[in-house]
Amino acid sequence: MQKVRECLAYGDISSLRNQQSRLTLERGTAGPALTAPKPAPQVGVAPVPMRSQRKRTDVPHMGRPSASATSRRDHTAEHSGPRTAHWRGGRRQVPVPLVGLLLLILTVGCGWSYLKFFYQGGGLSWSELLTSSFTEQENDSGAVSSLLEVVRVSEVYDRQIRGVKRMAMIPGLNNLGGDGQEHLEALRRDAAGPLLAQIDMFRDLAAAGIQQGTRPDRERERLRALAHQGDILDVECQRLILAWHSLAQGVYWQDLAGLSDAQVRARRDSLQAAAPQDHAAALRELDLENRPQDLAHYRQQTWSMARLLALFDQETFSEEWAADLYGVAESVSPTASPATRAYRNSAFALARLKRMEHGASLGSHAYADSWQTGQWLPAAVLSALPDLRQTAGTLAAGTLAAGEAPPLVADTVALYRWLESSDEAVAHLVDGSLKMAELENNQAVAFDRTTYTPLLRRLNHEAVVRRLQAGQATTDLATAQEAASVADFEEALAQAQMPGSDSWSELAETLDDPFLAGWAAHMARRNQERQLQKLNQFETQWVRAQAGVAKIRTLAGGGSDWSAAWRDLDRALRLGLEAGRSSPSVSATNQQRCRIMRNWRNSLRAPAPLQLEKLTVRLAQDRLAAAGRAVLELRVLPNGPVVRGRPFSIGPAAPAGSGWVGTVGTGLLLADVTATDAFELKVMGADDGRELLKVDIPSLADGAGPGALSRAQGGDGGTVRGRVGPGWWRALQSALQPELSMNDPG
Structure with missing residues (x-):
């Protein structure tokens, strides 16, 4: 019995089922043990005295009459009528059969009155009395008109449990046809039916969503109250499942009405895990197969709508509020x-x-x-x-x-x-x-x-x-003081446009206006960020410049084209020097770096000798009528020196009809050419001086330079392609000196 009580208390279905084979109805119900009724005494067995026994007269107490005084008979009235045959000599004799008959009638009448009073079945037949008494159905129609009070499953269940107890107390009652189905029918009628109606009503109200926004506080409280009733419906729905299982399987839990909401859910989960078939049967018999899921959905929707209205009414912003608002909005149905x-x-x-x-x-x-x-x-x-x-x-x-x-x-x-x-x-x-x-x-x-x-x-x-x-x-x-502070601050803003005016931190400490003080602090932070940005930019360009110098020296040592490396180095030097100039505070090391970067940039623009070797000229077919001789002229733009080579032969190109081609075997030399110089190449007839081809070559700083001749450069009427002598490329090897190492700028 102790083991059974523990199983019942904790709702342990698995252990309880192991004990079920040893349980009887008497062991499964709470309260004192049931005993067989005592046999009624047989009528007429006990001796009945033939003469009335004289009673001892009670001694009267103070303040009240004695018992004999209150029960004294009026002998005058008694003897006023005719005497019957039973009175002989003042003594009364009662036959024994009459006494037995009177006792039998009295016993039956008292029993009937007791049953009629106890079972509330006045005017019913025996079968009706037994059935109605043990099922204890309520005297109402079960109609549900509102959600103000959710159906209490525990009350209906307790009535059925009491009926089970009374059936167990009457011997042979099970032989009258009661098999427990009447209790399940009563549970379905008095609990399941009204509860399902309330669940449907809750679903309709929840699906209607938010109804008004004039008083969002009232709408919020309405939705909260509705959601709270939905929670109660959920608990009662789970309690109904447990009640059905208890009656259908003969478990007869005595503590079901006293379980808390959490305990009801825990026991229902235990039932579903330990006896899934019984759980499914309860859902099926109670027409609850899809109701718990629907109820959970609409409960969540109702709480979300109430929470949504509450978030719109929150007084202050927080990051948690923003995340909560978005999450709650996602959980609200867009079709409510x-x-x-x-x-x-x-x-x-x-x-x-x-x-x-x-x-x-x-x-x-x-x-x-x-x-x-x-x-x-x-x-x-x-x-x-x-x-x-x-x-x-x-x-x-x-x-x-x-x-x-x-x-x-x-x-x-x-x-x-x-x-x-x-x-x-x-x-x-x-x-x-x-x-x-x-x-x-x-x-x-x-x-x-x-x-x-x-x-x-x-x-x-x-x-x-x-x-x-x-x-x-x-x-x-x-106020006047605030207006004066505004005027002073505007003057400081005007001065801040000039280089070197960085006193915002000091100004922020002297201002009493929180807004202006915050503005000054913002300006100080912005200047610091700009200085740090410039410093980082200078460091980056310094590293790039060192790498560029090393690359150009390597290419120049081999007489290779360094045009692309020259442009990368020139850009790094320009950006680095700009960052160094804009920084108001430069360390001694960075000052030295700036001097070296300026020297490198000047070296890149230093004049150097330029010699063109083995130029190939191609002309369009319409430029010449027949093979002949031509001359090449090189000019530094816009008004620089001009050099002209010796005449060279030009003839048909292969295949026939594709134009004319000629090669200048000796080079043209310009003594002083810089990176900013642009060039003009002209091919003219050696005999008549007629211009056959003109090609413009932008400067090295503009993306071309002498190195561009390694690729065919087109013009009006043809192309020219050649090779620059190694003297031009080697000139930078001596001009660019790595005065600082990569790791030790000092």
């Missing part, structure tokens, strides 16, 4: 109702906007140099605004009644109307048609002051500046 869909879309749009605002540090954009016409707003924030405006317009244009859109959404849209048109907002602040109090009392500002307050202060700052420039009063925008 038009209002629910509108709230859901608004949540998505608002969460995305907040993510963009905080990801771009929108508050710091209040210190931007260009603030007019919304230029201070990040592109990511601007891209999120159309969705929010669309959802707010949907809420205000029929999805909800006018004014029912969430105030946080409507006020955010209204605030950005001024932030995007910042120049217009400042103009309205200057002429007084827009008040700062109107902007500061916006619910979106109160919700996220860290983001929006700096932006509003910047609008107010620019309005004060315009008033000061126009010589107008600023009392409605700032």
